[in-house]
Amino acid sequence: MMMYKVLIVDDEIAVIEGLEATIPWDQLKIDVIATACSVEEALAEMRRQPADIVISDIRMPGMSGLDFIREIKRIWAQTRCILISGHSEFQYAQTAIKNGAExxxxxxxxxxxxxxxxxxxxxxxxxxQRILRSHDQVLKTLGESLPLLRSQFLNEILQGKPYTESMFEEKLNQLQIPFLFHVPSVLLLVRLETEESRNDLQVLQLSVIQIAQEILGASFSIWPCIEWHDYVILLAQQQIDHLEAQSYEQALQSSHALLQSLVIKLQGTIMSRLKFPVSLVVSDWHAFPSNIPHMYQSLLRAVRQHSSHDQGLLLALKEPRGLQPLPMLKTLYEPPFFLHFLEAGRWDAARDKLASIFEEMVLVGEGQSEMLLEVFLHISHAYSFITHKQGRLLYEVIGADYERFDSGLSFYSVHQLQEWSYRLLDKISAEMSSEAKTSRRYVAEQVQKYIQEHLSEDISLQTLADLVQLHPVYVSRIFKLETDEKLSDYILRLKMEKALHLLFHEDLKVYQIAEQLGYFNTPYFIQVFKKYYSCTPQEYRDSAAGKKAP
Known part of the structure; x- marks a missing residue:
């Protein structure tokens, strides 16, 4: 736990002693208390060991408290200052705040x-301090994680995640990727034709990327990633100094001729150094960042057409003229996927995703029976996965709608499939929400039980969070949702109710009752009690004794 130092400065010793004795410093995370009776003494203490918080009288002999605060802020800018004064004039407060008083x-x-x-x-x-640590850590982590973040970003693009041009440009700048818009770019796929363990394969993939940077990096900007088929993908764009004063067509011809020779060298170098064959497929050229998902799919098609027995291939793809591919449901395979929304419990977003899929189906309209089957299988898989993940069987959750699986696909229109999908989503979301509420109730009950059994201790939110293995903020939120009472209010209420019981039924000293309730500073307990009940513990006891008397 982070602890802090406070410095109390006042020429009245009684004020210093009163603050030392009555404020629960340990509960406020203050572990060092220094005092001074003059500004000179206070400045000497600050030079010896700077305080995190300074509490100072505004009227001091010699240098005033205002001047003292100004000096502190000049030398120790992070120190927080609290001024106290017997003068209520507005100008003092105004000057104090202007000088940086807390x-x-x-x-x-x-x-x-x-x-x-x-x-x-x-x-x-x-x-x-949290922000400072976070900023330093982010800078350090970002430097270490840039290759991974770049790889993830390229994977998102390959899978067709939509980005506006401004979003795309912002992301390129954040990740320091030196690619320019509307400049010819090409996608390369490297298939490693070796049987290696997962760990060894990752090392080999990184070696391929390193060799590619070495061979192509002098003339091309290279943006690599390892996609989920374990292929190495390289997005290449000729660097700007090689393209100056050229038209797009000239730049394209220049890039194509240069890359053609370098790709042959790249394949030969990889096989020479790693001692096994690799196949390398090069897409057609496109102006960055257009058509990257399409370029990627063309590479995958080419790889599928050549089995792993066809080793050491070098293929340069050209877009076939006149070939009209079947229309694809782009929304269905665009991240975030329908399943992702189900896993996150984002039911409205899942419904919106379905609406987008069905809207696109109506627009495409071709090959409807196969398209209905494709979407049905996709959605069914997502529903089965999420219910099984929750430890439930799908037929238990959706009831009669499960007949669609037993009887086979019998949807004849997008509208039918849409109604069925929405109905199942409503059933599954209602079931999951009910289970979540039951889970929240259990958490709240566990927290209540622990508090009731440990009232004599200084109960922290972190302790309760560790008990139920959840984040502290989440525990506090769950407790409020389930009990309609803030966690801190609940703890205080129980302590005050027990204080009444002990005062009424037990012959204990006030300080003993305070200790039983986790208050080891008796004056502070008395203050809390008086604020809660509008009387001191002793006043309550005297009143209760009068009521009990015959």
Whole structure:
């Protein structure tokens, strides 16, 4: 746990002693308390060991508290400052805030106001340090992860994930990918023809990428990835200094001639160094970033047409003239997939995905029977997968609609399939939502039980999160959803109710009751009790004793 140092500066010793004694510093994550009776003494303490939070009177002999705060902010910019004063004039508060004070409190300072001010300062310190650590970590991680992030981005493009030109350009800049729009580009597929274990295969794939950078990198920008068939994909674009003052057609001819010779060298170098054959397929040229998914599919078709027995191939593809491929349902295979929405429990988004698929089916309209079968199998697989993943059988969840699987496909229109798909989605989402609610209730009950059994301890949200193996923020949210009460309010209510019981039924000292409730600072317990019940523990006990008297 991160702990902080506070420095209390006041020329009235009683004020310092009062703050030291009555504020629950440990609960506020303060583990070092330093004090000073003058600004000079305070500055000496800051030079010796800077404080995270400074609490200072505004009226001090010699240098004023305002000047002190200004000096602190000049030298120790991250230190949080809280000013206290017996003067309520607006100009003091205005000047204090202008000088960088965290808060401005009037004497006599109420403990709850000081606690709130210190807690706010601690929260700001923690957030600043979290952001700083996060920023440094992100920069470090980003540098280490750039190759992986670039590979993932190219895989998304290969699979047809839609990007606007502005989104595409922003992503290229973020990942430092030196590709230019509307410049001729080509896709290369490398098939490694060897039987290797998974770990060895990854090393060989990275070796291929390294060799490609070595052979092609002098003239072409290379953007590599390893796609899910375990093929190495290389997107290549000739560098701008080789294309200056050329028309698109001239650039295309120049790039084609240069790449043709380099690809032969690339294949030979890979086979020479790795000692096994590789096949290399080169797509037709397109202006970046258009047609990348189409280029990728053409490479896969070419590989499918040549089995693994046809080793050491070198194929350069040209788009066939006059060939009209069957219309494809682009939306069906566009990420995020329908199954992804089901796994995330995003039921509205899943319904929107279905609507987009069916809308495209109506627009395409060709080969409808096979298209109906294709979509039916796709959606059925997703529904089966998600229910099985939840430990349920599909027929238990969808009931009579399961007959479609037993009787075979009997959809004759997009409308029929659409109605059936929506109906199943509603049944599955209702079932999953019901199970999620039951799961939330269990979490809330476990948390309540633990709190009831450990009221004498300082119960932290992290402890409760560890108990139910969930994120602290999620635990707090679940508890509020299920009980309509904030977790902190619930803990406080139980402690105060038990305090009443102990005061009424047990002959214990107030400090003993405080300790039984996890308050090891008795004055703070008294303050909390008075704020909750509008009387002190002793006042309540005296009142209760009067009621019990005959």
């Amino acid at each position: 808060d401005y409190l009037l004497k006599p300072v109420r403990d709850e106001d000081m606690i709130h001010a210190v807690q706010t300062a601690v929260d700001h310190l923690y957030e600043e």
